[in-house]
Amino acid sequence: GAVVSQHPSRVxxxxxxxxxxxxxxxxxxxTTMFWYRQFPKQSLMLMATSNEGxxxxxxxxxEKDKFLINHASLTLSTLTVTSAHPEDSSFYICxxxxxxxxxxxxxxxxxxxx
Amino acid sequence: EDKVVQSPLSLVVHxxxxxxxxxxxxxxxxxxxxxxxxxxxAPTFLFMLTSSGIEKKSGRLSSILDKKELFSILxxxxxxxxxxxxxxxxxxxxxxxxxFGAGTxxxxxx
Numbered sequence: 001g002a003v004v005s006q007h008p009s010r011v012x013x014x015x016x017x018x019x020x021x022x023x024x025x026x027x028x029x030x031t032t033m034f035w036y037r038q039f040p041k042q043s044l045m046l047m048a049t050s051n052e053g054x055x056x057x058x059x060x061x062x063e064k065d066k067f068l069i070n071h072a073s074l075t076l077s078t079l080t081v082t083s084a085h086p087e088d089s090s091f092y093i094c095x096x097x098x099x100x101x102x103x104x105x106x107x108x109x110x111x112x113x114x
Numbered sequence: 115e116d117k118v119v120q121s122p123l124s125l126v127v128h129x130x131x132x133x134x135x136x137x138x139x140x141x142x143x144x145x146x147x148x149x150x151x152x153x154x155x156a157p158t159f160l161f162m163l164t165s166s167g168i169e170k171k172s173g174r175l176s177s178i179l180d181k182k183e184l185f186s187i188l189x190x191x192x193x194x195x196x197x198x199x200x201x202x203x204x205x206x207x208x209x210x211x212x213x214f215g216a217g218t219x220x221x222x223x224x
């Protein structure tokens with residue numbers, strides 16, 4: 001199956017700093033990537049849809065100025081959590097859609113904000 | 115409001131048992147229904163279902179969709195401890211936007 005990577009896999013940062021998470025589709029081109037957040041023992045919640053070359057579409061309740069998304073190429077999307085606070089601590093997962101419209105998930109990034 | 119409901123929320127079975135997981139949905143736009151297995155990290159893809167009544171199989175796992183009654187089931191036969199995971203059901207609403215269910219946690223004991 002298709003491979004999606006995320007970097008870093010784990011990050012610990014101080015409150016007030018910004019954190020960038022990269023999502024790459026390794027063996028296919030993805031015009032659309034998705035960013036999810038998962039809190040402990042809860043399901044995945046879609047944060048935003050990232051389209052290559054255009055602005056991301058954010059779900060209701062997700063602050064676009066806090067969660068900056070850039071989809072610079074057909075294989076790379078980045079999520080930057082700006083001025084992170086402890087309540088932003090979560091598991092962030094990206095997914096990428098291939099030409100057959102199946103979504104493949106990255107391994108996730110665990111963010112801990114102290 | 116789009117809803118995807120999975121049941122049961124959790125179950126514990128012995129190795130060798132068969133489990134059936136349910137996923138019902140109520141959405142405005144339906145393109146497909148997908149099943150994922152999530153262990154410690156991100157979900158891994160199991161099945162994508164688009165048509166009613168056509169069973170998809172992969173080893174001991176199988177799944178079927180009923181678009182009239184708006185549900186899908188995932189069966190796991192001859193369960194093994196490696197099947198222990200959270201199984202997620204998601205509906206592809208439109209343009210790849212997924213609505214996930216809360217998941218069913220399956221624990222298989224030796």
